Amino acid sequence: MGDEVSAVEALRRWAHWPRPSETTVAELLRHGTLGIGALADAGDEVVVVDRQAVRLRSDGTASPADDADRVPFAMTTTFSPDLAMTVGSVGSRAALEELIDDALPPGDFVVAVHATGRFGRVCTGVGPVQTVEHRTTTGSLVGFRAPRSSGVQGADHHLVFLDTAQRHGGSLVDFDDFSGRVELGFSTAARLSTAPRTEP
Template sequence: MANHLYQYSILSALMNGICREGTTVAKLLTHGDHGLGTISGLNGEIIIVDKEVYHFLPDGNLREVEPTDIIPFAMITRFEPTLTKQPITLNMSTISKELSPLLPASQNSFLSIRVDALFTRVTFRVIPAQSEARESLSELAKRQELHHATHSRGVLVGFWSPGFTSGFSVAGFHLHFLSDDRAQGGHVMEFDAEDVVLRAAAINEYNVEFPASGEFQDEPIGEVLAKDLHAAEGQ
């Protein structure tokens, strides 16, 4: 179903270091063609564009994905935009305004977002793998690798999540970058873009699959403060 959001696991699980087990790439792709996530052990960033899955490692290299690769967290949809705009420029400060009328008209729904552009500057990170079991996303973020691209054509894919979903997702924007030459990609921190095509859609159906694994169910997942989630996600 188009513009229906499927999510595997929750960000609070990653914040508690629960990220070794999960679904597979093959199963994930039955739910859509546009999304983002991570891989077992938080070893890098996953970007899903036009039903192709890209896995960038902490050193910045692209790794070929296998259908059996384990995905402990992901968000994915069948993307059919209902809004298309071509602003002259775009950045993190202006994207909310450019998403009008979806924001604020759909501010309590999810938005799926795609930005095709010439990125004059984009900063993105790739999370390193856990060095021990249950190492949290917050700890890993302290030693994340930051990467930069300038004058690079590429695409941003991701979502805007309403505030009440904090803990399940991260409230606000969660975007991943992929260069057109597929040489660079990761979790977006900042960007400036021109020659922009911005596409988006409101999502009113949201399905979360909780892992049935012992890792997920062994102990209670504690409350995660929004400020800690935003810090771990670089917002």
């Protein structure tokens, strides 16, 4: 992207979705079982896992999102894994992304990612400086692998981390070690957050 932004902001730019939306968390949960998005409060994000929405704050803490919270941007999908891998040990985000890329069939398409397991150390935040460190924890990576825009070859991974207790998380910067299960879904189309609502 040329500058350091969160996974959600990078995904929003890729999707060319600048206009505001009045979608709420409650409405978002009707559109899918897995996803990531931005909340109206500056710096906060939302992750959807198994139809549960969790607020991710810039300080690395997490808590249940309120149904009435407004969502300016999100991408969700009704997650049904097409491919699953057991990972014995992978040492970094870059190595995991390469593993995912190598496992997928050829083509430029959006892939939903859900990885669960144990992490030696996870860094979340925006860029390499504004980070929060989470030590030896279990949790999930949730997000999407999307083709790069402007005809550039390759794909970018837009991932957020959420610990098992759903008390800590944020946009993934990197991790030291991961072992667990990686599920990839690409047969069910991802959905962008809806346009502003019309009142009845």
